[in-house]
Amino acid sequence: MKPFASRRIGTAHVVALSRHGGLSAPPYDTLNVAQYVGDNPENVAGNIDLVRRELDANDIAVMNAEHGTRVLVVTVGGDVAPADGLMTQTPGLALLALAADCVPVALVDTHAQRIAVFHAGWKGVLANIAHSTVEQMVAHGSHSQHITAVIGPSICHMCYEVSEERTALFEATLPEAIHDSRHLNLVAGVTHSLEEYGVTVDVIPGCTLENDDLFSYRRNPTTGRGGIAVVMSKVDP
Ligand SMILES: [Zn+2]
Numbered sequence: 458m459k460p461f462a463s464r465r466i467g468t469a470h471v472v473a474l475s476r477h478g479g480l481s482a483p484p485y486d487t488l489n490v491a492q493y494v495g496d497n498p499e500n501v502a503g504n505i506d507l508v509r510r511e512l513d514a515n516d517i518a519v520m521n522a523e524h525g526t527r528v529l530v531v532t533v534g535g536d537v538a539p540a541d542g543l544m545t546q547t548p549g550l551a552l553l554a555l556a557a558d559c560v561p562v563a564l565v566d567t568h569a570q571r572i573a574v575f576h577a578g579w580k581g582v583l584a585n586i587a588h589s590t591v592e593q594m595v596a597h598g599s600h601s602q603h604i605t606a607v608i609g610p611s612i613c614h615m616c617y618e619v620s621e622e623r624t625a626l627f628e629a630t631l632p633e634a635i636h637d638s639r640h641l642n643l644v645a646g647v648t649h650s651l652e653e654y655g656v657t658v659d660v661i662p663g664c665t666l667e668n669d670d671l672f673s674y675r676r677n678p679t680t681g682r683g684g685i686a687v688v689m690s691k692v693d694p
Pocket of ligand 1: 617
């Protein structure tokens with residue numbers, strides 16, 4: 458596989474997926490990691506394994522988004538129950554959050570062996586899945602000031618046109634996500650939510666709709682999903 462971008466944070470390795478270097482045929486070409494979009498299941502499984510190998514992980518847990526705020530703690534790989542956040546304290550177990558315009562985020566506690574991912578569409582940004590994920594890490598012993606978040610590519614605020622009714626939903630709770638009355642800036646909303654907790658935020662630039670190296674649901678309604686994946690190394694370096 459060919460990562461869109463990658464980051465090393467302590468013993469953790471984060472990769473933002475591009476659509477290149479995978480096994481799937483059009484319109485899922487080529488690194489589609491979602492089993493629910495109509496692609497060949499064996500190719501998807503192969504693509505997910507390519508991501509696992511890229512991260513040198515023993516196993517990989519794949520999120521099943523439900524556009525809520527549930528954050529599950531996982532200890533083994535495979536398909537997990539519906540949730541919009543996953544957390545693990547298991548070295549060598551990679552976490553994968555899917556997205557194709559939504560905001561995929563990986564979190565790393567730089568002082569403890571603890572990582573998480575979440576996925577935020579407009580509903581998740583509004584419901585504050587970012588807070589739910591940080592709170593799950595804190596509940597297990599993390600200090601939020603020790604967490605670094607990497608935000609992967611998503612649809613940018615210029616491309617993400619919505620109804621005025623939808624932007625109005627954010628006025629009371631998260632106005633930082635409003636670019637203007639017809640455009641939402643989901644990355645700004647997620648960044649604000651994370652920084653409120655003292656989390657360090659690193660945004661990987663890139664608009665999924667504008668960049669053909671990335672999957673975009675708005676550009677191609679029948680398409681694959683990319684996202685972001687993270688793992689802690691299997692042994693202390
Ligand atoms: Zn854009």
